Amino acid sequence: MPPRDASQSGFEALLAPVVASAYRVAYHLTRHRDDAEDLVQEAALQAFRAFASFRPGTNFRAWFLRILTNLHYQRHRKSRREPAVVDLEDAPELYLYTQTAKAGLHQLADDPATLVLDRLDAGLVMEALGQLPEDYRVAAALYFVEELSYEEIAEAAGCPIGTVRSRLHRGRRLLQKALWELAEQRGIVRELEGRKGTE
Amino acid sequence: MSALDRYTCEETFRRLDDYLDRELSPDEQRLVEEHLRVCGICASEFRFEQSVLDGVRDKLSRLAVPADLMARIQELLTTESSPRGNPSGENRPE
Numbered sequence: 001m002p003p004r005d006a007s008q009s010g011f012e013a014l015l016a017p018v019v020a021s022a023y024r025v026a027y028h029l030t031r032h033r034d035d036a037e038d039l040v041q042e043a044a045l046q047a048f049r050a051f052a053s054f055r056p057g058t059n060f061r062a063w064f065l066r067i068l069t070n071l072h073y074q075r076h077r078k079s080r081r082e083p084a085v086v087d088l089e090d091a092p093e094l095y096l097y098t099q100t101a102k103a104g105l106h107q108l109a110d111d112p113a114t115l116v117l118d119r120l121d122a123g124l125v126m127e128a129l130g131q132l133p134e135d136y137r138v139a140a141a142l143y144f145v146e147e148l149s150y151e152e153i154a155e156a157a158g159c160p161i162g163t164v165r166s167r168l169h170r171g172r173r174l175l176q177k178a179l180w181e182l183a184e185q186r187g188i189v190r191e192l193e194g195r196k197g198t199e
Numbered sequence: 200m201s202a203l204d205r206y207t208c209e210e211t212f213r214r215l216d217d218y219l220d221r222e223l224s225p226d227e228q229r230l231v232e233e234h235l236r237v238c239g240i241c242a243s244e245f246r247f248e249q250s251v252l253d254g255v256r257d258k259l260s261r262l263a264v265p266a267d268l269m270a271r272i273q274e275l276l277t278t279e280s281s282p283r284g285n286p287s288g289e290n291r292p293e
Binding site: 008011012015016019020023024027028033037040041044045048049093094096097100111112113114117118120121122125126129143144145147149150165168169172175176179 | 212215216217220221222244246247248250251252254255256258259260261262264265268269271272273275276277279280
């Protein structure tokens with residue numbers, strides 16, 4: 001066994017490169033900065049206590065995210081027991097593609113998706129993600145922030161790969177609908193539509 | 200290559216999300232890419248979806264992280280490691 005200090009420094013050396021993205025994931029899970037910071041700190045403490053069970057050479061990031069995600073779920077057991085009923089009827093596939101085409105935005109740019117997204121500030125995109133049901137938000141946060149594979153997300157979220165795939169694909173549709181609605185509410189769609197006649 | 204070796208628009212579209220997420224088998228990926236080379240509509244839809252994912256990822260990465268987060272965690276771990284912080288030594292890594 002290494003001396004305790006070496007163990008702590010060894011743990012910190014593995015944690016330091018993942019702590020920023022873990023905070024971003026935690027923020028999307030909790031939707032509050034203070035809660036996100038608290039979640040990461042508590043997850044770090046739990047991971048440190050369990051560090052003896054971590055096998056060197058395996059994926060520390062996935063191991064830590066599993067602890068963080070579990071901790072988040074433990075704190076919100078009520079919502080975990082009640083999986084969201086998601087109605088996708090109003091959010092068909094290619095939602096944003098279809099809406100931007102209907103609004104005539106494909107005439108304005110080769111990349112109409114970027115045309116719209118460039119006008120949505122980061123806070124609005126985070127707000128759109130925050131509107132997803134919890135299980136979908138967890139999968140989406142791990143996907144977008146950590147760029148994990150389906151298998152890694154399944155490991156971190158503690159669910160089967162098929163469930164991850166379904167949550168990601170459905171969540172993507174709901175996210176597109178939320179983004180479009182925010183773009184409409186903020187006058188971005190109207191502004192872009194107004195440019196059609198001038199370009 | 201025969202027509203049987205090619206994906207239709209429907210078969211390609213069914214794989215859109217898995218393709219964007221790099222979760223297809225090498226054979227499926229090749230067939231999707233071959234279809235996208237000859238079908239402008241599917242290519243346009245796939246490009247759009249990829250662009251949305253890239254844009255969302257970019258925006259989400261802009262969330263500022265507290266500068267002292269790691270330092271606070273280190274303090275917490277040091278307290279945990281000290282006999283006073285964790286008198287029983289329970290769960291303490293050795």
